[in-house]
Amino acid sequence: MKWDVLLFAAGHGRRMQPLTLLRAKPSIAVGAETLISRLFRQVSDTKAVSNVYVNCSYKPESIMEALSNKDFLERVKVLWEKEPLGTAQSLAVIGSLSDKDILAVHGDLYLGDGWVESVFEAINGDYEYSYVLTHRRQKKNARSEVIVDRSNVVSIHKLDEEKNTLEGEVSSNSGIYLIRREHLRKIKSNCPDPKEVVEGVLKPLMEARLLKAFPFDGIRYSLESPNDIQALNCLIKNQ
Amino acid sequence: MSKLILSFLNKHLWISPFYLSHLYLCRFFKKNENEKILFLDIDGTIWADSGAGTVLLANNVNLEVSSTAAEARRRHFRIILVTNQTLFGYASRVRTCVLIAYLINLVRLCFQLRVSGILVCHHHPHSKIKKLKFECLYRKPSPKMINEFKERINFDPDSSIFVGDRITDVACATLAGIRNIFLIFGSRMFEENVQGLTRIPNYLVFSVIPQGSTIWRIFN
Numbered sequence: 001m002k003w004d005v006l007l008f009a010a011g012h013g014r015r016m017q018p019l020t021l022l023r024a025k026p027s028i029a030v031g032a033e034t035l036i037s038r039l040f041r042q043v044s045d046t047k048a049v050s051n052v053y054v055n056c057s058y059k060p061e062s063i064m065e066a067l068s069n070k071d072f073l074e075r076v077k078v079l080w081e082k083e084p085l086g087t088a089q090s091l092a093v094i095g096s097l098s099d100k101d102i103l104a105v106h107g108d109l110y111l112g113d114g115w116v117e118s119v120f121e122a123i124n125g126d127y128e129y130s131y132v133l134t135h136r137r138q139k140k141n142a143r144s145e146v147i148v149d150r151s152n153v154v155s156i157h158k159l160d161e162e163k164n165t166l167e168g169e170v171s172s173n174s175g176i177y178l179i180r181r182e183h184l185r186k187i188k189s190n191c192p193d194p195k196e197v198v199e200g201v202l203k204p205l206m207e208a209r210l211l212k213a214f215p216f217d218g219i220r221y222s223l224e225s226p227n228d229i230q231a232l233n234c235l236i237k238n239q
Numbered sequence: 240m241s242k243l244i245l246s247f248l249n250k251h252l253w254i255s256p257f258y259l260s261h262l263y264l265c266r267f268f269k270k271n272e273n274e275k276i277l278f279l280d281i282d283g284t285i286w287a288d289s290g291a292g293t294v295l296l297a298n299n300v301n302l303e304v305s306s307t308a309a310e311a312r313r314r315h316f317r318i319i320l321v322t323n324q325t326l327f328g329y330a331s332r333v334r335t336c337v338l339i340a341y342l343i344n345l346v347r348l349c350f351q352l353r354v355s356g357i358l359v360c361h362h363h364p365h366s367k368i369k370k371l372k373f374e375c376l377y378r379k380p381s382p383k384m385i386n387e388f389k390e391r392i393n394f395d396p397d398s399s400i401f402v403g404d405r406i407t408d409v410a411c412a413t414l415a416g417i418r419n420i421f422l423i424f425g426s427r428m429f430e431e432n433v434q435g436l437t438r439i440p441n442y443l444v445f446s447v448i449p450q451g452s453t454i455w456r457i458f459n
Binding site: 053060061064068070073074076077078079080081082083085093097 | 406409422424429439440441442443444445446447448449450452456
């Protein structure tokens, strides 16, 4: 069964200021493409995906400009939010429109090609569970920790960047989630209050023992400060 | 004199000129069950929008709409134009009817497209005609014009389509319960000061039509 994809692109990207004063964070160019157009190309090139939704609110024209390739525009469905609804509520809106499982991806990620197919092959058959994708990260750089017991998620919590000076690695939230449609409908009635996807969707699923973690071992970078763009451009050049 | 012109229009054109109604339907439009309607915005959609009171000229038309319209006809869609066109807010009773007749014939000439009706708001807050000068609740993004139309013609909102060029068009269609909404991608897309428009809901979901393509490719 195919998935519908939701690319989150509504946020203000405050940590990326001043670059995000004139454009939304996913519309920043890294290498030859913008982050959102790269993600859009990756998810729309695969047979695993049916519809692609992009939510936008802050500087929506910059997101549309980044997707202004004719083929992209013909495939995208836009969820325009007057004020950013929050990732949990955006998921609830798409869940009410779509009859498919939803793969939700943060629009500011840089992911290696072919990731959709590999994730699809690995977890599509397991219809009982929703998934959060995790990656290994130095604890001092991680913003969240996902504790897993035999692939079941038992805890997701934020890490305080200033206090967190410990050595070692943790499993961190990758910003990619596969939410089954039945689960989204169950959550929807309880949801919209906690606005973020972790609090509003993942934690209720975790408490109901319906959430598993899938270790994402592909290329994944995220932009967290303006300096990261230069670093990422260097990495892409040397790949 | 005006009575004469009105009776002439009433007899020879296929509109019923009910002045200050928001609904002008052609004579052959009978009430059927589950009509499929293609709602088309006018300014910026079927021809280029050059600001308030755009003069409707044949050399200004967006020819991409003609292939969409031809396909709509093939698929048995009725075509309804929906507009807040400022010119109507400044026109007297007779001129309104003449303008509508002109508009319908222009569309027919340019697109070989038989329009089944027009939803139009005559009222404008800056109109020089006292009767028409107020902020009417029927103007887009309010769904009232479409809802009024729905009371007359029992159309199916799930298989109907709305095409516009502004976020206010999308809001109007969303509030009227139409799910297939297409926004022509252009410079005016998000330009409205949406914060000031209280009738716009918290979120809108729509598809985008890039320049040079028809909605059917996406709709399928």
